[in-house]
Amino acid sequence: MSEPDAPQPGAPRNTDPRTVLVGALASAQNAVIPALLIMFGSSGLGLLVAAPIFFAILLIGTLFSYIGWKRLTYIVGDNDIRVESGVLSRSARSVPYERIQDVSLEQKLLPRLFGLVSVKFETGAGGGEDLALSFLTEEDGERLRQLVRERRDSEAVQSGTADGETAAIAAPDEGEVLFAMGPGRLFTFGLFEFSLAVFAVLLGMLQYAESFIDIEIWDADLWRGWIEQGSGRLAETDERLRTVGAIVGLIGVIVIGSLTGMLRVFAREWGFVLERTARGFRRRRGLFTRTDVVMPIHRVQGIKIATGLVRYRFGWHSLRFVSLAQDMGAASHVVAPFARLDEIAPIARAAGFRLPDDGTDWHRASTKFLVDSAISSALGWLVIAGIAFYATREFAPEWTMIATGVPLVIAGLNVIANALAWQYQRHALDAGQIVAARGVLSPRSQIATRLKLHSVEIAQGPLARLRGYATLHLGQAGGTFAIPGVPVARAREVRALVMQTIAATDFSQLERQAAR
Structure with missing residues (x-):
C-alpha cells in the first residue's frame, strides 16, 4: 500500500474524499430520530411515510456534503495557509504562520472509523474564529501539522523572535510522560463526577412518550388517582417495607448519578x-x-x-x-x-x-473588604427573611418559623464563610x-x-x-x-x-x- 501524498506547499488541495462518506453517515444519523417520530406518530402508514423521508434527508445531506467537499480547498503557502470555501458565495481566509498558536488534531467517532482527523489551527482570536480542515488522513494531518510548525518556526527564526524552539523543528513529538490516567484513576475520578443529567434526558423523552404508549403522561387526574391508589396499598403494607423502598430508591438515584458521571469521564479522558x-x-x-x-x-x-x-x-x-x-x-x-x-x-x-x-x-485581603462582602451577601437573605415573616404571619402562621429561619441561617453561614475567608x-x-x-x-x-x-x-x-x-x-x-x-x-x-x-x-x- 503506497503512502499518502504529503501536502505540497503552494498547491491547492481538497480534503480527503472520504469526507463525503462521513457527511453522508452524519446525515443518516440526524435523520433517524425524525424518521422514528414520523413512523410512530403516523397511524397505519408510519413506515411508508418515514422511509422516503429518511432517504430524502440522507440524499440531500450526501449531496451537500459532496458539494461542500468539492468547493473547499486549502493552500499551504510560503507565509500563510489559505482556505477557500463556499458554493453560492465564496469565502477565502488566510492565516499567517506567525499568528498560529498551535496545530491540533481531533478525531470524532465517525471520522475515526475511517482513519480521518480534523486539523485545527489555533490562532488565539477567540469567538470561534480558529481555522479547521475536516477531514484529512491521519498521516496527512500529522504531516500538515509538522509542515505548518516548521514554517512558523522558520519565520520566527528569520524575525529573531524565537530561539529555543528552532532546534526542535525536526524533533519527534514523543517525549517524557509527565502525567497519565489509567482505568483505575478514571474510575476514581468518575466517582466524584456525580451527575443527574440522565434524569433530564428521561424527562425530555417523556415529551414523546404518548406516541408510544396509550397513556396521557401529563394528565394530572391520572397521576392523582394512581397516587391515591398507591397510598391506600402502602397503608396496608408493613412500615419496614416502605422504609426499605425509600432506601432502595435513594441508592438507585446515587448509582445512576455515579454511572452517568463515570461514563462521561471515561468518554472524555480515556487514554489521557x-x-x-x-x-x-x-x-x-x-x-x-x-x-x-x-x-x-x-x-x-x-x-x-x-x-x-x-x-x-x-x-x-x-x-x-x-x-x-x-x-x-x-x-x-x-x-x-x-x-x-x-x-x-x-x-x-x-x-x-x-x-x-x-x-x-x-x-x-483587606478585612474591610471581607466585612463589606459579608454584609452585602447576608443583606439579600435578611430581606427575604423579612418578606417571608410578614407573608406567612398573615396567611400561614404555622410556617412562619421555618420560612423565616431558613434565610436567617443562610445569612449567618455567609457571614461565617466570609470571616473564615480572611486567611484563605x-x-x-x-x-x-x-x-x-x-x-x-x-x-x-x-x-x-x-x-x-x-x-x-x-x-x-x-x-x-x-x-x-x-x-x-x-x-x-x-x-x-x-x-x-x-x-x-x-x-x-x-x-x-x-x-x-x-x-x-x-x-x-x-x-x-x-x-x-
Whole structure:
C-alpha cells in the first residue's frame, strides 16, 4: 500500500474524499430520530411515510456534503495557509504562520472509523474564529501539522523572535510522560463526577412518550388517582417495607448519578497522556472523540489549580494552562484533570511555575473588604427573611418559623464563610511570578509570570474608595486574572513592581526568554 501524498506547499488541495462518506453517515444519523417520530406518530402508514423521508434527508445531506467537499480547498503557502470555501458565495481566509498558536488534531467517532482527523489551527482570536480542515488522513494531518510548525518556526527564526524552539523543528513529538490516567484513576475520578443529567434526558423523552404508549403522561387526574391508589396499598403494607423502598430508591438515584458521571469521564479522558516533548506539552485523550494537542511552553501564560467541595477532602485537584489557544471552546487547557498536588508540582515546574510553599510571603485581603462582602451577601437573605415573616404571619402562621429561619441561617453561614475567608483569600509576589488564592471549602489558586503580564489596573467602586481597598486586574493574554480586596497601598506596590518588570522587558525577545 503506497503512502499518502504529503501536502505540497503552494498547491491547492481538497480534503480527503472520504469526507463525503462521513457527511453522508452524519446525515443518516440526524435523520433517524425524525424518521422514528414520523413512523410512530403516523397511524397505519408510519413506515411508508418515514422511509422516503429518511432517504430524502440522507440524499440531500450526501449531496451537500459532496458539494461542500468539492468547493473547499486549502493552500499551504510560503507565509500563510489559505482556505477557500463556499458554493453560492465564496469565502477565502488566510492565516499567517506567525499568528498560529498551535496545530491540533481531533478525531470524532465517525471520522475515526475511517482513519480521518480534523486539523485545527489555533490562532488565539477567540469567538470561534480558529481555522479547521475536516477531514484529512491521519498521516496527512500529522504531516500538515509538522509542515505548518516548521514554517512558523522558520519565520520566527528569520524575525529573531524565537530561539529555543528552532532546534526542535525536526524533533519527534514523543517525549517524557509527565502525567497519565489509567482505568483505575478514571474510575476514581468518575466517582466524584456525580451527575443527574440522565434524569433530564428521561424527562425530555417523556415529551414523546404518548406516541408510544396509550397513556396521557401529563394528565394530572391520572397521576392523582394512581397516587391515591398507591397510598391506600402502602397503608396496608408493613412500615419496614416502605422504609426499605425509600432506601432502595435513594441508592438507585446515587448509582445512576455515579454511572452517568463515570461514563462521561471515561468518554472524555480515556487514554489521557501528558508528555513533555521537544516542541512543548503534548496532550492526548478521548474515547469517542480523540484529541491530540501540543502546547509550546513559551505560549503558556499562567496556570490554574482548582478542586471541588468533596474531592478536596481526599486531596484531588485539577491543573489548567492558560494559553492563547482554546481547548474545545474553553479558554484554558486541562493538563491534569484529577491529580495530587505532588503530581501537579512537576508539571508546573516544567512550564516555568513554582507552587506556593511554607516560605511564600502571603498578603491577605483587606478585612474591610471581607466585612463589606459579608454584609452585602447576608443583606439579600435578611430581606427575604423579612418578606417571608410578614407573608406567612398573615396567611400561614404555622410556617412562619421555618420560612423565616431558613434565610436567617443562610445569612449567618455567609457571614461565617466570609470571616473564615480572611486567611484563605490572599496573594503573593516574588521576582518571577504572582500568585492568588481564594476559597475555604474548595480552594483555588492562579499563578502568572510577571514577564508575560501586559498591564496592571487598579479598580475601585464608591464603597471601595471609601473603605480603602481595590481590585487588581492583571492583563493576561488568553485569560483573566483579578485579585479583589487588596489594600490600596499594597495594590500600588504590586502595580509598581509588575510594571517595572514589564517596562524592563524587550517584548521582541519575549519568546526567546520564555523558551530558555
